[in-house]
Amino acid sequence: MKTIISLIFVVWLVNFGFAQKNPIIPEPVSVQFTEGKYMKVDQINFFCSPEEEFLIRNFSHQLAGLGVKLGKAKKSAIKSANLILEKTNQVSGNEAYRLIISPKAVNVQASTYTGLFYGLQSLLHLAVSNPQPNGLQIPCGTVLDQPRFGWRGLMLDESRHFFGKEKVKQLLDWMAFYKLNKFHWHLTDSHGWRLEIQKYPKLTSVGGIGNFHNSEAPAAFYTQAEIKELVRYAADRFIEVIPEIDMPGHATAANRAYPEFSGGGSERYPEFTFNPGKEATYGFLTDILKEVAGLFPSRYIHLGGDEVHFGNQQWNTNSDVQLLMKKHNLKDLQAVEFYFINRMTDSIAALNKTMIGWDEIVTSGVPAEKCLTMWWRHDKPEQLKMAFEKDYQTVLCPRIPLYFDFVQHHSHKSGRYWAKDYAPIEKILGFNQLYKEALSTRPELVKGLQANLWTETIHSGERLDFMTFPRIAALAEIGWSSSPQPDYAGFMQRMQNSFRLYQSKKIAFFNPENPESTPEIVEVKK
Ligand code: ACM
DSSP, X not given: OHHHHHHHHHHHHHHHSSXXXXXXXXXXXEEEEEEEEEEEESEEEEEOOGGGXXXXXXXXXXXXXXXXXXXXXXXXXXXXXXXXXXEOTTSOSTTOEEEEEOSSOEEEEESSHHHHHHHXXXXXXXXXXXXXXXXXXXXXXXXXXXXXXXXXXXXXXXXTSOOOHHHHHHHHHHHHHTTOOEEEEEXXXXXXXXXXXXXXXXXXXXXXXXXXXXXXXOOOOBOHHHHHHHHHHHHHTTOEEEEEEEESSSOHHHXXXXXXXXXXXXXXXXXXXXXTTOHHHHHHHHHHHHHHHHHOOSSEEEEEOOOGGGXXXXXXXXXXXXXXXXXXXXXXXXXXXXHHHHHHHHHHHHTTOEEEEXXXXXXXXXXXXXXXXXXXXXXXXXXXXXXXXXXXXXXXXXXXXXXXXXXXXXXXXXXXXXXXXXXXXXHHHTHHHHTHHHHHSSGGGEEEEEEEEOOTTOOSHHHHHHHHTTHHHHHHHHHHXXXXXXXXXXXXXXXXXXXXXXXXXXXXXXXXXXXXXXXXXXXXXX
């Protein structure tokens, strides 16, 4: 009995007493604090190799950006240093790290720069959770950590609405804070072409005009110099940028610029496709991809490949397509689509890149070693099953709950529903239960998770914030943490830190704990 009472007391102490709670999102593998002990400093004296100094510079910049006031960081001898970066093979795993925090110093250990960077991100969470008027106060202890998945992605659609460089940088900053590492950039679609291609300037001067709610909005796009700047900005935060050039559908904007490569559309989706029957189309698109390959160091280029049937009806009467069908014995429009996908996959392979396609490509016959697929149609589990049967590397991004253009609270009026289903934060945290089978059938093929921010209903930076925050943190939690079931209450407690930061950075977030306190930022209708 006595033992049970002591045990209850200890449990109480840990949960409700004086115990320092872990404030880090995503939740690390292990966090142990030494009660009552802190490392307190008003200036960072760092010790690291010259090659690692950029990590300290980035970290200092992040601290200042989040309102932590410190003297200028100084290089120091190891004996007097209070922040020591240590590259060591004792911590294994490309993104793994260990933090050892004593009253005198923090040791960040990892076998890679990436690991050191993630160690510093966790340190950042510890620093901002104990705000001081000046300096830092970090609880002493040890953090051991490594991610569950190597792909922790966020996609932004800048075709439907264009947000611009500063907004993208802000998003990349928050991705880094939550240890997300893949930024999938949907740069072309029917409502606007947003990427400068030097060989075909009309893609942006004509194709860049308009957006989802105003077809006459002035041309908006990124120059190649801006793309390079953002790719570098992301790389400094250990984020890989994956461009998407959607084809053969969702091509209306490109077709406005270069109608000679249009394969037509349907009544609802006019000029929706590229012309797969015209040889010149392959040259045109390959030229574009050559420039894309030069701009983005990622080994991947996303080719889209989704929803072609929305607007390929004119292929039935297009003489080029009809000839192609005869020549290659293609029995229907889907066979034409797959012929196109296979050819463009080869173009990408010839550029030494790997193709990514939405889950439509699983049926296309593209060999598994040449591509990666993204499973998005949660109502088509058979598509995922087939991806696994064909050994496709797969990223899971099912609409429910990982499409962030779906509403996140039953009281919200703007955004999508699937029947009555939507994408609240509880559902994101419940991902492991919801997708148990998807995660366990061929775990070696699941590269990771991704949320997608489609922007038909998102016209402004404020509404983008509202749909992104705090779901981005829950995405990070399920993508990084190995916890079989993140607990909602514990997660929300850790979120208090983030909510405070969102407020101080004027992020227009949604607070699911107190929905009335953060009224919905609604869409602008056409
Ligand atoms: C998609 O949502 N069309 C991939």
